[in-house]
Amino acid sequence: MTLPLILTGIDLPMEPSCGSTIWCSDVYPRLDGFRTVFAGLPGSGTWKHSFTDTILLGATKQPYGPAFDTYTARLTEEVADLLEEHHPDLIHAQHLGFGLSLAFARTAGTRRQRIPIVSVAHGTDVIAAAENDQALSTLREIAAASERLVVPTPAMASEVDRLTDGRHTSRLSVVPWGIPLPEAPFTQPGGGRRLSLVHAGRLDANKFTRTAIEALALTEEPHQLTVIGSGSELAALQDQAANLDLGDRARFEAFLPRDELWSRLPDFDLMLFTTRQLEAYGLVAVEAQAHGVPVLYSDLPGLKDILGPGALSYPPGDAAALAVLIDDLAADPTRRQTLRADAIANARRHDVAGTAEGLAALSRSVLEGLR
Numbered sequence: 001m002t003l004p005l006i007l008t009g010i011d012l013p014m015e016p017s018c019g020s021t022i023w024c025s026d027v028y029p030r031l032d033g034f035r036t037v038f039a040g041l042p043g044s045g046t047w048k049h050s051f052t053d054t055i056l057l058g059a060t061k062q063p064y065g066p067a068f069d070t071y072t073a074r075l076t077e078e079v080a081d082l083l084e085e086h087h088p089d090l091i092h093a094q095h096l097g098f099g100l101s102l103a104f105a106r107t108a109g110t111r112r113q114r115i116p117i118v119s120v121a122h123g124t125d126v127i128a129a130a131e132n133d134q135a136l137s138t139l140r141e142i143a144a145a146s147e148r149l150v151v152p153t154p155a156m157a158s159e160v161d162r163l164t165d166g167r168h169t170s171r172l173s174v175v176p177w178g179i180p181l182p183e184a185p186f187t188q189p190g191g192g193r194r195l196s197l198v199h200a201g202r203l204d205a206n207k208f209t210r211t212a213i214e215a216l217a218l219t220e221e222p223h224q225l226t227v228i229g230s231g232s233e234l235a236a237l238q239d240q241a242a243n244l245d246l247g248d249r250a251r252f253e254a255f256l257p258r259d260e261l262w263s264r265l266p267d268f269d270l271m272l273f274t275t276r277q278l279e280a281y282g283l284v285a286v287e288a289q290a291h292g293v294p295v296l297y298s299d300l301p302g303l304k305d306i307l308g309p310g311a312l313s314y315p316p317g318d319a320a321a322l323a324v325l326i327d328d329l330a331a332d333p334t335r336r337q338t339l340r341a342d343a344i345a346n347a348r349r350h351d352v353a354g355t356a357e358g359l360a361a362l363s364r365s366v367l368e369g370l371r
Contacts, residue, residue, distance in 0.1 A: 007088035009039030011100035020122045025049040030356035064134040075103035091117045096139040097125035105145035119146040123280025152177045152281045155301035177281040178352035185292040195223045195269040203231030208276040214319035217244040230255045265291035273297040290347035294339035310343025
């Protein structure tokens with residue numbers, strides 16, 4: 001028997017530089033009982049993803065603004081051709097604000113036999129909708145066309161419900177995210193008072209990495225911070241570190257593919273997770289925990305439940321409070337060791353296999369509901 005086909009994709013380059021493309025590569029090959037075709041924009045061609053079948057889109061990416069409608073119209077034409085070629089049983093629309101998801105929403109319902117849509121929120125789409133009218137209109141149109149709206153946390157479900165004025169509450173489904181769990185680490189952390197800190201991920205305004213750099217300047221001990229990533233805030237962060245005269249205490253490294261980042265994580269004592277607004281799931285923080293690195297995180301809705309006892313919180317944007325946490329842990333290696341053990345145990349709760357199982361079950365229920 002031929003397995004049902006899911007058509008999905010993200011109108012971003014096929015690269016591991018975005019958490020959502022990595023998440024899709026982790027999840028969709030693990031979806032039991034389904035075939036998947038993933039569509040994306042051309043990348044370098046070097047990414048060793050896990051997708052079985054991929055399609056390169058031809059439209060040139062455009063942000064919100066005057067060119068977005070033309071861009072979406074071009075994608076809609078491409079999607080119509082893809083539906084004719086592949087005849088998917090189900091569409092998974094990634095990001096409730098991206099052009100490809102809008103093209104899915106506008107095309108699937110025009111078919112002689114309507115193709116059901118499951119849309120998946122990733123965080124940046126929801127944040128954009130709260131700040132931009134065009135993004136909000138896009139999110140609402142995609143949500144209205146969807147049989148189910150998948151979110152990773154109850155906090156994000158509440159925000160999507162608010163943005164859609166409660167029109168689709170019954171369609172919201174929480175499917176927790178996860179990672180491909182590595183083996184539990186065996187190395188032991190150092191006992192010194194000067195800690196090696198890490199911040200990893202996209203460097204944009206919402207990640208608010210400036211809190212980590214300011215906190216470094218406020219600590220009593222001369223800890224070292226390594227910032228790994230790229231993004232629109234990089235130059236400003238480097239200027240901030242220079243203006244605070246941090247010297248080689250603040251180091252900046254380019255984005256690392258996940259396997260390289262994972263090989264580096266055991267070298268650090270703590271991860272600083274400084275997001276100031278809604279956070280999708282904080283997978284990089286879970287990855288740190290899986291490698292025995294406790295996390296200091298800004299106290300945002302949902303993160304306490306995700307990161308558990310292997311992490312400590314501080315008020316978002318409060319660099320002084322973060323500095324105190326760092327110094328307190330530097331002076332207490334026994335507490336750091338307890339946090340480390342709790343972090344490792346907590347990460348084991350977030351296996352991507354569970355994410356795939358939940359998404360597959362939801363997809364089956366949507367198809368069964370149409371019979």
